[in-house]
Amino acid sequence: MLGTERLQLYLDPARKPAAAEVDAYRALVRRRGAGEPVAHLTGKKEFYGLEFEVTTDVLVPRPETELLVDRARALGGARLLDVGTGSGCVAIACAVRLPEARVTATDVSQAALEVAQRNAERHGVAERIDFRQGDLFAPVDAMDTSARFDLILSNPPYVATGETVETAGKEPDVALFAGPQGTEILERLLDAAPEHLAPGGTLLMEIGEDQAGFVEGRARASFGSVTIHTDLAGLPRMLEASSPP
Numbered sequence: 001m002l003g004t005e006r007l008q009l010y011l012d013p014a015r016k017p018a019a020a021e022v023d024a025y026r027a028l029v030r031r032r033g034a035g036e037p038v039a040h041l042t043g044k045k046e047f048y049g050l051e052f053e054v055t056t057d058v059l060v061p062r063p064e065t066e067l068l069v070d071r072a073r074a075l076g077g078a079r080l081l082d083v084g085t086g087s088g089c090v091a092i093a094c095a096v097r098l099p100e101a102r103v104t105a106t107d108v109s110q111a112a113l114e115v116a117q118r119n120a121e122r123h124g125v126a127e128r129i130d131f132r133q134g135d136l137f138a139p140v141d142a143m144d145t146s147a148r149f150d151l152i153l154s155n156p157p158y159v160a161t162g163e164t165v166e167t168a169g170k171e172p173d174v175a176l177f178a179g180p181q182g183t184e185i186l187e188r189l190l191d192a193a194p195e196h197l198a199p200g201g202t203l204l205m206e207i208g209e210d211q212a213g214f215v216e217g218r219a220r221a222s223f224g225s226v227t228i229h230t231d232l233a234g235l236p237r238m239l240e241a242s243s244p245p
């Protein structure tokens with residue numbers, strides 16, 4: 001905001017901010033006080049060691065979502081699909097860390113895809129990520145019905161409509177709220193993922209901390225192996241479900 005690096009503040013501690021700078025800073029404090037995420041004030045957010053452009057058209061990347069990338073790196077894969085890519089943070093971090101991978105990334109929001117495209121260019125992986133607009137798997141089905149993926153990743157909306165979320169109204173509803181139960185989109189992903197996975201392929205899906213029992217039971221019906229992973233707070237936050245080899 002001062003148009004300078006943090007280091008300059010230490011090198012010139014006596015510097016007095018100009019009145020316009022004080023006013024601009026106060027305006028930011030007021031916006032934060034009204035509940036706007038810091039990432040919306042700065043226009044950026046770090047995720048998996050990379051800096052991402054963030055606007056009000058995308059979910060602000062969250063640290064627990066890094067679990068998806070950690071697990072994707074451990075499993076590896078040449079063909080990845082990120083469903084509901086938002087800022088592109090998961091697809092892009094995977095493309096950066098898995099240099100052989102080609103990634104397809106879908107989102108229902110064209111505005112989000114434009115942010116994601118810029119983020120991919122910023123991190124030099126745009127030529128390995130194919131961004132497609134549409135609902136969940138629809139863009140993939142429209143491309144080529146035989147397209148199969150080694151890994152399908154998703155941080156979909158999983159909050160129940162009416163549930164209190166700190167950033168409600170600040171982040172896009174379409175990225176947060178799934179429906180009255182909260183599990184509606186998770187269910188659709190579980191139903192449609194098997195036919196889009198290669199043999200032995202894996203679905204990695206972020207979930208709410210109270211949804212593990214539901215998704216685990218549901219996934220057992222259609223996947224070969226099912227695991228729930230906990231985040232650094234010890235909460236169950238990610239489903240891993242693999243197709244038989």
Ligand code: GLN
Pocket residue numbers: 062155156157158159165166175176177206
């Ligand atoms: N974890 C987010 C929240 O509770 C929700 C993100 C999502 O629905 N994918 O604010």
